[in-house]
Structure formats: structure tokens, C-alpha cells
Amino acid sequence: MTKHDNLIGGEWVSSGDYHANINPSDVTDVIGEYSYGDASSVDKAVDAARSALRAWRNTTPQARHDLLDAVGNKIANRSQEIGRLLSREEGKTLAEGIGETMRAAQVFKFFAGECLRQIGDGQPSVRPDIDVEITREPVGVVGLVTPWNFPIAIPAWKIAPALAHGNCVVIKPADLTPGCAHVIAEILHECGCPPGVFNLVMGRGSTVGEAIITHPGVDAVSFTGSVSVGHHIAEVCGKMLKKVQLEMGGKNPMIVLNDADLSIAVPACINGTFFSTGQRCTASSRLIVEAGIHDAFVEEMTKALQRLKIGDALDKETNIGPVVDAKQLNSNLSYVDLARSEAKEVIGGERLELGKQGFYQAPALFLGTDNHMRINREEIFGPCGSIIKVTDFDEALAVANDTSFGLAGGICTQNLKRARDYKRQAEVGMVMVNLPTAGVDYHVAFGGRKGSSYGPREQGRYAAEFYTTVKTSYIFAG
Ligand SMILES: NC(=O)C1=CN([C@@H]2O[C@H](COP(=O)(O)OP(=O)(O)OC[C@H]3O[C@@H](n4cnc5c(N)ncnc54)[C@H](OP(=O)(O)O)[C@@H]3O)[C@@H](O)[C@H]2O)C=CC1
Numbered sequence: 462m463t464k465h466d467n468l469i470g471g472e473w474v475s476s477g478d479y480h481a482n483i484n485p486s487d488v489t490d491v492i493g494e495y496s497y498g499d500a501s502s503v504d505k506a507v508d509a510a511r512s513a514l515r516a517w518r519n520t521t522p523q524a525r526h527d528l529l530d531a532v533g534n535k536i537a538n539r540s541q542e543i544g545r546l547l548s549r550e551e552g553k554t555l556a557e558g559i560g561e562t563m564r565a566a567q568v569f570k571f572f573a574g575e576c577l578r579q580i581g582d583g584q585p586s587v588r589p590d591i592d593v594e595i596t597r598e599p600v601g602v603v604g605l606v607t608p609w610n611f612p613i614a615i616p617a618w619k620i621a622p623a624l625a626h627g628n629c630v631v632i633k634p635a636d637l638t639p640g641c642a643h644v645i646a647e648i649l650h651e652c653g654c655p656p657g658v659f660n661l662v663m664g665r666g667s668t669v670g671e672a673i674i675t676h677p678g679v680d681a682v683s684f685t686g687s688v689s690v691g692h693h694i695a696e697v698c699g700k701m702l703k704k705v706q707l708e709m710g711g712k713n714p715m716i717v718l719n720d721a722d723l724s725i726a727v728p729a730c731i732n733g734t735f736f737s738t739g740q741r742c743t744a745s746s747r748l749i750v751e752a753g754i755h756d757a758f759v760e761e762m763t764k765a766l767q768r769l770k771i772g773d774a775l776d777k778e779t780n781i782g783p784v785v786d787a788k789q790l791n792s793n794l795s796y797v798d799l800a801r802s803e804a805k806e807v808i809g810g811e812r813l814e815l816g817k818q819g820f821y822q823a824p825a826l827f828l829g830t831d832n833h834m835r836i837n838r839e840e841i842f843g844p845c846g847s848i849i850k851v852t853d854f855d856e857a858l859a860v861a862n863d864t865s866f867g868l869a870g871g872i873c874t875q876n877l878k879r880a881r882d883y884k885r886q887a888e889v890g891m892v893m894v895n896l897p898t899a900g901v902d903y904h905v906a907f908g909g910r911k912g913s914s915y916g917p918r919e920q921g922r923y924a925a926e927f928y929t930t931v932k933t934s935y936i937f938a939g
């Protein structure tokens with residue numbers, strides 16, 4: 462069995478404590494053993510990052526560009542193999558795994574370009590003979606804590622801007638999916654990333670994650686994951702006055718108006734609600750449907766659901782892979798039970814035995830629901846969607862905005878005015894018109910409002926807001 466170690470100060474370091482990475486499509490398939498770090502591994506990683514910081518922040522933009530560009534090329538060249546690893550450890554389909562790997566490659570290449578487009582501003586002072594310069598500098602050592610549902614894209618979209626803007630990194634990937642982050646570490650190492658600039662410490666959130674967020678040598682923390690851990694990190698970082706960026710859950714609405722083109726709306730809702738097994742913070746979990754199209758929409762959705770093939774993530778025929786682990790599956794099944802008491806009707810949602818020891822679940826559609834039910838207030842994070850019938854656009858808008866979350870929101874309509882009205886009034890960070898709520902571009906801002914996100918946006922040029930700090934200099938040349 463291949464053993465995989467942590468990368469600390471440019472060395473592969475074993476803690477002696479290895480844990481198996483298991484395939485959720487078939488738990489008899491063990492992908493490899495991954496080293497568990499602890500608080501002392503984090504101390505060493507933070508020390509290495511602090512020692513490397515001065516030299517790294519002073520490297521030329523060209524040197525940083527060349528490193529990130531080379532990493533992006535290597536990830537792209539290995540996309541089939543890495544995508545397969547991703548699907549094996551997380552359970553999304555092979556097409557999704559390869560697609561996510563290419564997205565990670567593009568993220569590295571985008572931020573390679575950003576190294577050469579550093580933002581700055583020069584102005585004359587309001588006083589004579591003085592120049593004013595506003596420049597951006599790295600924040601310092603950043604701690605990155607990532608979830609299992611996008612095991613290569615999310616580490617990539619945190620690591621690449623951190624390094625591009627001259628920071629050093631300590632990352633803890635999710636315990637369920639350490640494989641892809643380990644591959645990024647291998648590639649950064651092979652491409653000549655200087656020792657200490659990038660450090661990988663795998664292990665549990667309660668030990669390694671906690672040690673990163675509380676470490677006084679970590680200047681800023683970027684986290685994606687659950688609301689409860691996000692709130693805890695906000696408290697810790699608030700007390701220590703650390704910069705913090707949190708991406709948490711969603712209960713994303715997709716409005717389907719009477720004039721929607723069902724040949725667009727149904728595939729958008731099937732994709733947004735069920736693809737990646739519904740394990741996306743951008744998933745459309747509330748389908749808010751105007752009364753005039755409700756019955757036709759339900760009929761088409763039901764037919765489309767029956768065509769979906771649930772199976773092993775590596776099987777080319779599979780549309781929906783397994784749930785990530787037994788804990789998430791049990792949580793999903795308990796929400797399906799709840800739906801049986803709250804909704805008028807439940808289609809699907811049962812556990813599937815497919816002749817393999819995997820965590821398979823039929824996609825679930827909850828019919829005849831209203832927005833006050835728990836199934837429509839709490840994030841399920843599985844292949845489950847609710848239909849909420851409304852009388853008109855105003856009610857649809859009110860229901861869409863009536864949630865503690867505010868990540869993504871969508872509308873299917875052929876009426877430009879309605880689409881524009883929704884775009885203006887949606888209390889979310891990302892709006893989709895005639896498109897699934899999930900599945901975003903890699904080069905533009907990502908994030909939400911209300912309980913979904915906290916701190917500056919991720920991705921694209923906006924990532925600079927979190928990974929840099931502003932300095933204003935006054936120069937009197939005599
Ligand atoms: N917004 C999103 O994209 C995601 C949302 N979720 C939501 O969270 C629910 C639970 O998933 P789960 O994986 O448990 O999410 P968590 O929030 O527990 O995990 C996210 C990351 O945080 C780490 N972590 C856990 N506790 C701490 C801590 N005290 N300090 C620092 N880091 C910590 C985890 O480590 P470890 O590996 O040990 O768990 C993991 O790396 C899902 O059902 C879903 O609702 C989950 C994943 C992504």
C-alpha cells in the first residue's frame with residue numbers, strides 16, 4: 462500500500478500515523494495511506510513558512526508566474542490520472558473528476574497571469590512635491606482549510622492566489638479526500654517551489670485544523686466547509702485579529718417561471734440539484750415553480766430523474782456517483798425520512814444496493830413542500846431537491862430570498878425583464894439566468910451573502926482583496 466507523507470519545509474515528513482483513503486463507490490478499494498499530522502507538525506510547517514516568507518515575497522513576478530504556470534501545465538497534462546484519483550476518493554463521476562482537475566489547472570494558469578498584473582495606484586499628494594503610492598503586499602503566512610467536495614479545485618483556488626500574491630501557505634485538506642491536495646504538493650515540489658513556501662499537513666480538523674487556525678504565526682485563514690466550523694473559525698480568528706475568509710453552505714433557490722423553456726429549465730435543475738451527488742454548496746435545493754408550469758415541470762423532472770444512472774463513479778455510464786461516506790449518507794437518509802412527514806410526496810431518495818459496497822442513494826424530489834419546512838431551511842448536501850409551488854414572480858422572489866443563506870440563485874424564464882428584476886433583487890452573491898446554480902467559471906469572483914460567506918470574495922481578480930494588504934506610501938524627494 463502506497464504511503465503518502467506531509468510536505469513540511471521542502472521535506473516529505475512522516476508522522477508514523479497513517480490512515481486509509483477509501484473509495485466511496487466501493488469501500489474494499491483502498492486508494493492509499495496518508496500521514497496524519499498533529500499540532501507539532503503544524504508548528505514545524507508554520508516555522509518553515511515564516512522562514513521562507515521574506516525571500517518569497519521578494520521573488521520577481523516572473524519567477525512566481527513561471528512556477529504557477531508550470532504547476533498548471535503539469536496538472537493539465539495529468540488530468541486523466543488525477544481526475545480518476547479524484548473520482549475514486551470523492552465519488553463524483555469520472556467526467557466531473559477530470560473536469561474539476563482541468564479547472565484546477567486553469568486556476569493555476571490564471572493566477573500565473575495575475576503575478577504579472579499586480580495592482581497599484583500612484584497619485585500626487587494634496588500637498589506640494591509629495592507623491593503618494595498605494596501598493597499591495599502579501600498578508601504573510603496563510604492557513605488554508607479545505608473540504609472534501611471539490612478536493613482539487615478548492616485547494617487550487619486558495620493556494621494559487623496565495624502564492625501569486627507572495628504569501629506562504631500551510632494547508633490542511635479534508636481528511637476524507639487528501640489525495641488530490643497531496644498531488645498538488647508533489648507537483649509544486651517537482652516544479653521547484655522553494656522549501657517552506659508551500660506546506661501540506663494532512664490529518665483531522667480537530668487537531669491539525671485547530672492548530673492552524675489558532676497558531677499565532679498564521680496571519681490569515683481561508684476556509685470552505687460547514688456553517689458550524691465556519692462560525693468557530695470566525696470566533697477564533699476574530700479574537701486573534703486574523704484576516705478570515707469563510708465559504709459555507711447554501712440553500713440555493715432556482716425559480717422556474719410560467720414562460721420558462723422546459724428544454725432548458727429541466728436539464729438546468731437536474732444538473733444543479735443532483736449532479737456531483739448534490740454535494741455542492743451551490744446546488745439548487747429549492748426549486749420554486751410558478752403554478753402555471755408546475756405540473757408540466759414535475760412531469761418532465763420525474764422522467765429525467767428516471768433516466769439518471771446511479772453507480773460507480775468510474776463507470777462511464779454513471780451520471781451520479783455515491784455519497785461521500787456513511788455519515789453523509791445517513792444524514793441524507795434522515796432528511797428523506799423527515800421529508801416523508803413534511804412533504805406531500807417523496808420521489809426516490811432510498812438507499813441503493815448496487816452489488817458493490819458503496820454509499821449509493823437514489824436522487825430524491827420532494828413535492829408539495831413549503832418554504833417553512835425544515836427540509837427547505839437546512840442544508841442537506843445530498844442528491845435531494847424540493848419543489849415549492851408559488852402563484853407569481855413576486856411570491857417566487859420573496860420565497861427565494863427567505864433563507865439564512867445567500868450563495869447562488871437562479872431563474873429560468875424567457876422574459877428579460879423578469880430575469881433582470883431577479884438579478885437586481887436576489888439576496889445572493891451569484892445569479893444564474895437559464896443556467897444551473899452550480900458550476901461556476903474559474904476567473905471571476907465566487908462567494909455569497911448572509912450566512913453563506915464571510916470576508917472578501919474568492920477567485921479571479923477579487924482574490925487579491927484577501928491575499929494582500931494595502932500600503933500607502935508618501936514620498937518627498939526634496
Ligand atoms: N460549503 C461547502 O462547500 C461544504 C459544506 N459542507 C457542509 O458541512 C457538512 C459536514 O461536512 P464536513 O466535512 O464535516 O465539514 P467540516 O466543516 O467539518 O469540514 C471542512 C474542513 O474543516 C476541517 N475542520 C473541522 N473541524 C475543524 C476545526 N475545529 N478547526 C479547523 N478545521 C476544522 C475539516 O477537517 P476534517 O477533514 O477532519 O473533517 C475539513 O478539512 C456537510 O454535510 C455540508 O452541509 C461540507 C463540505 C463542503
Ligand SMILES: O=C(O)CCC(=O)C(=O)O
Nearest residue numbers: 740741742743899900901
Ligand atoms: O458550483 C461550483 O462550481 C463550485 C461549488 C463549490 O465551490 C462548493 O460546493 O464548495
